[in-house]
Amino acid sequence: MRRIKLVLQMLIAFVIALFAYNIIYEPHQENVRAAVKNGLPQLAQRQNQNAGAAPEGKLRITVLDVGQADAILLQDGKRNVMIDVGDSRKDDFGSGGRQALEKALTKAGVGAGDRIETVIVTHYHGDHMGNIKWLAGKYKVKNIYDNAVPNEKNQTALWLNKELRAGHYHNRVLKAGDTVQLGKEYYLEVLAPGNFLSAKNLKNLNNTSLVMKLHYGDFTMLLTGDAEAPVEDALQQKYGDRLRADVLKVGHHGSKTSSIYKFISKVKPKYALISCGNFAVYHHPNKNVVGSLKHLGAKVFTTFDHGSLTVVTDGKGFSVSTEK
DSSP states (O other): OHHHHHHHHHHHHHHHHHHHIIIIIGGGHHHHHHHHHHTOOHHHHHHGGGOOSOOTTOEEEEEOOOSSSOEEEEEOSSOEEEEEEOOSSBOTTSOBHHHHHHHHHHHTTOOTTOOOOEEEOOSSOHHHHTTHHHHHHHTTOOEEEBOOOOOTTOHHHHHHHHHHHTTSSBOOBOOTTOEEEOSSSEEEEEEESOTTSOTTGGGSGGGGOOEEEEEETTEEEEEOTTOOHHHHHHHHHHHGGGGOOSEEEOGGGGOTTSOOHHHHHHHOOSEEEEOOOOHHHHOOSOHHHHHHHHHTTOEEEEHHHHSSEEEEEOSSOEEEEEOO
16 A cells, blocks of 8 residues: 555656646757856746836837848837838848847837837937848837938938938937937936048948947947047047946947957946847958957857847946847
8 A cells, every 4th residue: 555655656746747847848948958058047047038018117128030131129108119121131051130120129018000100210220220121110110210311321321311301200310419308217328420520530320329328327339330439549548547438339240340449448337238140241250359259258149159149228227138
């Protein structure tokens, strides 16, 4: 009798263990492995898969996985704001394009019936504003802010510049010294472009990028578009330690053209987020750039390796999680 009872107990324990494996571990094993690999909380990994609305009283910033391009989504539970909107074209490896943006937005909780209230275009290169015409129509965009430096070689850029100058969207031309109040408790401080930059440097469209610092309580994040070394040098001379930020969206997809040490040592971020595609496309991110950021103590993540990168802050503390 005692032996039968023992066998039954062992059988029940086996069934419970099998149930736990199939229901709890098996569906999420890749997330668990990635969490262990990256030292990130497993729960945060899973939450980012179906983000939904931003938690009340918090701001969520997501560097979307859109291939070799930039698209950043800000959500406060009341409104959606985007800084750049990715490329309409796929890269040579089939990544990116409009479908990638739509997929990433859906994962972040922005569906077909939702509205993206404001879009800020950092500069007029296709990998930053290529989806603007489609996105503005689909998500009923009201405000589009830019730097008013058009790209004569890009048809979408020419269309957007014409639309904005004609007043078809509420528009602001942003420059250093401006402030963009996005919500009651958070805003963008525009650091560049400005008259402290030379005309020679501004001939490069990358250097016309809007460089902005996001403020939410004690939390700060620096957004640099594709600004290259000459702009970074001018910024560190002009602003010095005011560049310090908790999180840095690394300039120009982690290219060697940007992230000079004098600049990133002033920013000294805890986290450095890089939006890029397959390394074979443009060799982004540059290994020396990544090395310098890590040397300064930053944890570095790329969208190619980790999927969409999400920052959540309540204005006091913040957390960073990845999609994979």
